[in-house]
Structure formats: C-alpha cells, structure tokens
Amino acid sequence: MSFGTCTRERELADALRAGHWPHAAAQELRAHVTACNACSQRVLLAQAFRRERAMASSEPRLESPGVLWWRAQLRRRNAAIQRISRPLLGAQVFAVAVALVAAVAFLISQVRNSAGWFAWIADAPRALHLEALVPESLQNATGAALLVGCLLAVVAIAGGFAAFASSDKH
Template identity: 40%
Template sequence: MIVRNCTHEAEIKRLLALGHWPQAAPADLCEHAEACRSCADQILVSQAFRKARGASMAQAQLPSAGVIWWRAQLRKRNAAVERINRPIIVAQILAFAATLCLAGLFVYTELRQGIPWKSWLASAAQSSAFDWKALWPSGATGWFKPEMNAVSLTIGLVLLAIMGGVVYFFASEKE
C-alpha cells in the first residue's frame, strides 16, 4: 500500500484544528475533500474526536472553589496532625520496647533465682486468709527484703503497663 499525502491536507488540518471546518473553508476545498479519500478520512476522524471531546467536557463537573479550598485546608491540617503525631508514636514504640526489656529482665532474674514466688502463690492459694508475713523469710528485717524483688518488679511492670495504656489513650484520642 502506498500512502500519498494530499497537497490540501495541511490546509484542511489547519481549518479543523481551529474549528472552522466547513464554515470558513473555500468551496473548492470542500469539493476536494468530498472527492479525496485521505482528506475525507482526516475530516471524519477529526470531527469524531472533537465531538467526543465536547461530550466529555460537558460531563466533567468541577466542584466549587469553596469545596476545593476546604479540601486543601483539610489536607494541610491532616499533614500537620501527622507531623505532630510522629514523636508520640516514637514515644509509644520506645515505651513498648522498654516494657519488653523489663519483662525480659524480670524473666531472666527469676530464672536465675529459681522462681521462689511460685511457692508463695501456692501457699496463698491454699490458705483462705492470706498471711503476708509468710512471704518474708524469718531472717529478713527492715523495709527491704531480698525476696521482694519479684513482687516489686511485678508491681512496677503492672504500673508501667497501666500508664502506657493511659498515655496511648490520650495520644490516640481523636478530636
């Protein structure tokens, strides 16, 4: 197949691009377009694309300027909230990591000591009235007792978990 360009193709292309076909076209150019297959195809395709473009432009509905402005402000505000929340998230991750480290330390120390608090829990479960003095060995005196490590560490972990939950609640609360 041999493709030959028509000598009037550039003129017709210019008139189609400006949207002046066939109103501003000379009569001899209109007669040529009817006779020339290449020019007729170009006109047909160009007018079909122009019609489709017009239909799609009619369907496109842009929101009002106020809505666009409101959405831009909302995006700006959300970006600022994300930027502010980053340190809070880092603090939450660090608190969680610290809790895991303390729990690991607790397990490690208890395994090294032979887990003496298991016997305390067993004796507490057997008696109806729990005797707190039975927790301390007879030789321990004063406020600090060596066996209190497990109890104080457990209480500390529970308090840390509760405080972590409270901090998380207030940090993640939405307005």
C-alpha cells in the first residue's frame, strides 16, 4: 500500500478528515476513488479506523487505578481477617465445648459423691419444689444431675447467644 502516488490523495484525505466522505464528497472524487487503488485503500482504512473508534468509545470506561487498588487492598484485608478469624472461632467453640463437658462431669461427680459443700445443688430442686415439674422417674440423684446438666446447658447456650449478639459480625 503506497500513499502519495495519486494527485487527488490530499483532497480525499481532507474529505475523510472532515467527515464528508462519501455523502458530501464531489461525484468526480467518488468516481476517482472507485478507479484509483491507492485512494480506495485509504478510504477502506479510514472507514475501518472510524468504525473501531466508534466501537471503542461505546465500551464502558474503566475506573481509575487508585480506586481499583483501594478495592483490591480492601478485599485482601477482609480475606486476611476472615482467614484469621476462622481458627479463632473454632478454638472458641472447642473451648466452650470442653468447659461444658468439664462442668457437667464435675457436677455429676459432686452429686454422686454428695460432697457436703456441694450438697445444696442436689437439694435445690426439692427446696424450690421443682419436683412438680420433673417426672417421678427422674426425681432421684441421677435425675437431679440430669436436671442440673440441662440447666447448665441452657445457661451455656444463652451465654453463647449473648457472645454472638455482642460481636460485630451479625
């Protein structure tokens, strides 16, 4: 493709630059472009570039690099916080479970051994007349231990709910 070989090339370039091609161009210039290989190639290239420019300008603009960097840093920080908090949550759940099991085991052993300083727990259902709420089959020492264990479970669940409600992730 060699430009500069045609005498009407400058006139064609001006018409293309001004946006007059092909509708506002003179009839003899249009006839010349059909006959001249160099001018027809220039028109073809100009139309291809104009079409590509129109397509590129219709595409959405990207955000500034600063905004993209800030969002990437925010995502990275949030992912790191989430990655760190997973094991902590698992450790907290494990610690609560171990504490509950230890508390229930301790209470059961104290009720079975009927230690004098801890004997009031075994007598608590009778002193509070809770035996009306407990079936007769559970009104012995095992039933009292079961009742105390259930009460401790309710307290532990309420404590877990209170801890969840006071956290900032809800």
